[in-house]
């Protein structure tokens with residue numbers, strides 16, 4: 342699968358303080374939700390790498406949390422940027438631009454996921470709004486299943 346980047350056009354001026362805030366946070370590392378998930382995993386005795394791309398995948402598509410033993414790639418996705426069904430409405434102003442932009446992010450997520458799956462990784466996506474402990478439980482369970490000798 343080839344990811345086609347669709348340029349949504351020039352970035353419009355932020356129409357509100359809230360939009361400006363969300364735009365500034367783009368691509369920022371070590372977000373609070375991500376930190377909470379990492380801490381919860383660490384407390385469960387799981388060890389992982391942060392912000393890396395596994396061998397054989399696009400080096401520019403970095404994984405938030407990588408559990409190498411069980412081959413689990415975890416992404417902690419912001420509700421706005423990754424279009425969470427509960428909290429990801431397209432902003433009202435510059436709607437068309439935002440729609441293209443956000444669809445592009447989702448398409449890239451799918452593409453990254455397919456590339457990881459192709460080389461044997463399981464992908465877990467955690468929404469920013471999800472409870473970090475519940476997410477860590479889910480990942481821990483999966484890690485145990487995947488590490489079981491076959």
Ligand SMILES: [Zn+2]
Pocket residue numbers: 420425426427428429468469470
């Ligand atoms: Zn959400």
